[in-house]
Amino acid sequence: MKKKLGFILLFSSSIITTISCNYSRNSKELKDNIELYNQEKNDKRINEKNIEKLHSPLVKPKTFEQIKNEYYELQSTVQDFINNKLNQLKYKTYKDQLTNIIDDFWYYKKLNQNVTSEHYLEVIQNISKAFDEVKSKYQNTPETTITNEQLEKDNEAFSNYGIKNKKDKNNDSDINSSVKTINSFENNLRTNKETLEFMNLVGISGVNEFSDRDYTFENKTQIKTFSKELIKGKRTDQEKTYAIYDWIIKNVKYAFDTRIQPAIEPFDVLTRKIAVCGGYSNLYKAMLDSVGIKNTIVIGFSKFGDHQWNLVYDSEKKTFFHSDPTWGANNPNYYNKTIEEFAKDHRAFQIIDVKYNLNNVSYEYNLGVSLFKNNENIQQIKEQISNNLNVVSISKEAFKTNEILYVGKHIERIEYESGTHNVKEFIVDPSNKYFASKDGILYNKDFTKLILAPELYEKSTITIPKTVKEIADNKSSLAIKNLKEIKVEPGNYWFSSLGGILYRNYFDKMVNKELRKIITIPSKIGPTLYIPNDVILDSHNFSFNDSIENIHLQEGIKIIPEFTFNNLKNLKLIEIPASVESFSGDAFVKIDHDKLKIKVANNISPFILDIIKKVNKNIEK
Secondary structure (H helix, E strand, O other): OOOEEEEEEEEEOEEEEEEEEEEEOOOHHHHHHHHHHHHHEEEHHHHHHHHHHHOOOOOOOOHHHHHHHHHHHHHHHHHHHHHHHHOOHHHHHHHHHHHHHHHHHHHHHHHHHOOOOHHHHHHHHHHHHHHHHHHHHHHOOOOOOOHHHHHHHHHHHHHHHHHHHHHHOOOOOOHHHHHHHHHOOOOOOOHHHHHHHHHHHHHHOOOOOOOOOOOHHHHHHHHHHHHHOOOOOOOOOOHHHHHHHHHHHHHHHEEOOOOOOOOHHHHHHHOEEEHHHHHHHHHHHHHHOOOOOEEEEEEEEOEEEEEEEEEEEEEOOEEEEEEOOHHHHHOOOHHOHHHHOOOOOOEEEEEEOOOEEEEEEEEEEEEEEEEEEEOOOOOOOOEEEOOOEEEEEEHHHHHOOOOOEEOOOOOEEEEOOOOOOOOOOOEEEEEEEEOOEEEEEEEOOOOOOOEEEOOOOOOEEEEEEOOOOEEOOHHHHHHHOOOOOOEEEEOOOOOEOOOEEEEEEEEEEOEEEEEEEEEEEOOOEEEEEOOOOOOOOOOOOOOOOOOOOEEEEOOOOEEOOOOOOOOHHHHEEEEEEEOEEEEEOOOEEEEOOOOOOOOOOOOOOOHHHHHHHHHOOOOOO
């Protein structure tokens, strides 16, 4: 009998099957054997795990209270570390990193009644990780240049902000005060030359006649008749111009007597013959306009203060020249002095009602060449309009036509007092010496001052850099329509945030304690606010915000001043703590008390309660 030959085949190391040369199993049987083997193997693994469980000690899961206590123990440990190890100024970043986690969880618990074990475990994990990282790094922290003395000065400046702002509010919008202090011959000569070059670029076609709502057609006709009679016999434009100039300086008197109201409108000046510089230059322009001689009005500065004069076109030399009829009343030579002589006591700031158009972009002269209007929303405008004329400022009109406002490398001044209009983002040329931008928000060059955030800014959250110690105009600089939350980068000595609200930090020597004041509350913040116990409230802290429905003031807040709650049309609830010692009877302005409930602490002062009852009857303890 012949022996049968056999082969051993390996299938994926899972099964070994012997197949005879003269006999083979069908494929179904083979598949069934493989599945059976794998199932037996899996069952064996499961049994091994079960045996391990039987021999291991039983682990009982932690209760909610245990997890909660674990968090508070960790919080206490971290707080002790902050107080004892991170109490120097140089550790501010690390201190904020830890404090922010604790404070944010405090706020989260206030907003949410059902905080679960999972929430506590997540925060324990986050704070443990941050704590370990801080402990491993903080000792290598370099020294900071910030001092307590500097912070005290910054606090004082912040406290005096309202007084300073009220005193200086017109300086930037009309004539920059810093310009006056550098009223040197060199600066005067430079700006006076710039105005001439600007007007020569514009040309006579870009010059408009005098226009004012009080300057009627009848007035204009009478001035024209008078001027035509005055220049009879004069052949050249220069002769006509000087004849008008000469009549004005000899017949119009300067209003030195403050009891007399000077004339401003041209026809009024012509008839009353008493004026200051504005009246002189207005009449000069109107009379020259009436005889076809192109000219414009200049606002500037003289050695005696703010001033106004004219730029007049010389048709023979094909150029403009500075001419001052006000000063001509005492010295006829101010008709057409050399540019150098004129610069000894005059400096031009702004040319009135004249625009230079280039590639659908309009420019004006306002403390230098200024972007006036961008007609096609071109993002990056020209840096220069001629070899000698850089674009150095941006007019408020430019905000109305641009969604992205590009701040070129030569820009020194931005006129934003009237709002940001259509702008959604600022982009600043990195080589600009005065401005910078981050995430579409405008800052000064070293990021110590937040200048302006667009009202139509598209993000709902902004983060204040840790270098920022000043916010221009406070609330109005952050009037973002869709803003929900403001954050502050850890390490900022001057500002902090909690619950999306921006606060100003300061140290109060009277109570020897760090306190904070509300700077701004985002317009789209959540309906419920919790204000911590270290906050000093000011008037108008809660004002013109339709998102606010519930305000919970925490125990420790002592003073509620006048106008604290102002124009909150959806306000439903205010919680007043027992710590309140002073409550203004005018704390509420334009609040619907029919739908407002005031919840007061059980042990609130009867005196405070009586004040509240006078303005609101819906009180709950």
